[in-house]
Amino acid sequence: MKHPKPQTQTNPTPSPSSRSSSSSSSLSSHLAMVELKQRILTSLSKLSDRDTHQIAVEDLEKTIAALSPDAIPMILNCLYDAATDPKPAVKRDALRLLAAVCAAHADAAAAHLTKIIGHVVRRLKDADSAVRDACRDTVGALAAQYLKGDGGGGGVGTVVGLFVKPLFEAMGEQNKGVQAGAAVCMAKMVECAGGGGEAPVPAFQKLCPRICKLLNSPNFMAKAAILPVVSSLSQVRGLHCCGLGEVGSRVGELM
Incomplete structure (x- = not known):
């Protein structure tokens, strides 16, 4: 008895029409992204004009809400560029809109959080x-978005480091204004993440000795700006920082 020969399957070669359809779809997606970017840039350019400012803000907020995940890197880059615009109004709104992107697309934007925070700082x-x-308000909004949920265990404790690292680096710069700004941002971060008993307590606990170290550093010139950080930490439920009261007293003496 002869056994039938096994049939060999061959992958069908894509027809020219199939390849053409795929290429056409890719081109359409590219053109749509180009058009979207141009629309965003046009709206951003209108932020500096008092007459068109509010309309531009509303258009950008609507655009952000309707974005697909693959458009997140593009709009973030547009906002990074806008945040270096010579006009303060454009810079302020660009920073605020970074937080709006994260609020509307928390998961998709999370992969870009390190760069976002670094840019803000x-x-x-x-x-x-x-x-x-x-900058302070944006850091606060991002902290409220990403630093609540599991009491500092697991992922949230790690995310705290994304905020803290660039802020402490800024406090190490020999610029009193930058040091003070970073301290105010840190206070806002703690305040916004610490509400409702959902603060990442273990991660915040580690801030205390570093704050004390700053006060003892002759290179840290903005010592008075530490007081809001101390105040915010003292209000975090479940946080026990040894010497926190002494830090507050020392800051008070320096003011």
Whole structure:
């Protein structure tokens, strides 16, 4: 009895029409992304004009809400560029919109959090106090978004480091304004993450000795700016920092 020969399967070669359809779809996606980027840039350019500012903000917020995940890197890059614009109004809104992107697309934006925070912290060098205030508010919004949920265990404890590392680096710069701005941002981070008993307590606990070390450093010139950090830490439920009260007293003496 003869056994039938096994049939060999061959992958069908894509037809020219199939290849053409795929290429056409890819081109359409590319063109749509180019058009979206141009629309975003146009709206950003209108932020500096008082007459078009509010409309531009609303357009950008609507665009952000409707973004697909693959468009997140593109809009972040647009906002990074806008945050270096010569006009303070554009910089302030660009920083605020970074937080809006994260609020609307928390999971997709999380992969870019290190770069986002680093960019915000670099803006603390800006001479305009309103821009530095926008940095503080953006850090607070990001902290409220990403630093709550598991009491500092696992992922959240790690994410705290993404905030703390660039802020402490900024406090190490020989620029009193930058040091003070970073301290204010850290206070806002603790305040916004610490509400409702959901603070990452173990991670915040590690801040205490580093804050004390700053006070003892002759290179840290913005010692008075530490007081809001101490105040925010003291209000975190379940946080026990040895010497925190003494830090507050020392800061008070220095003011």
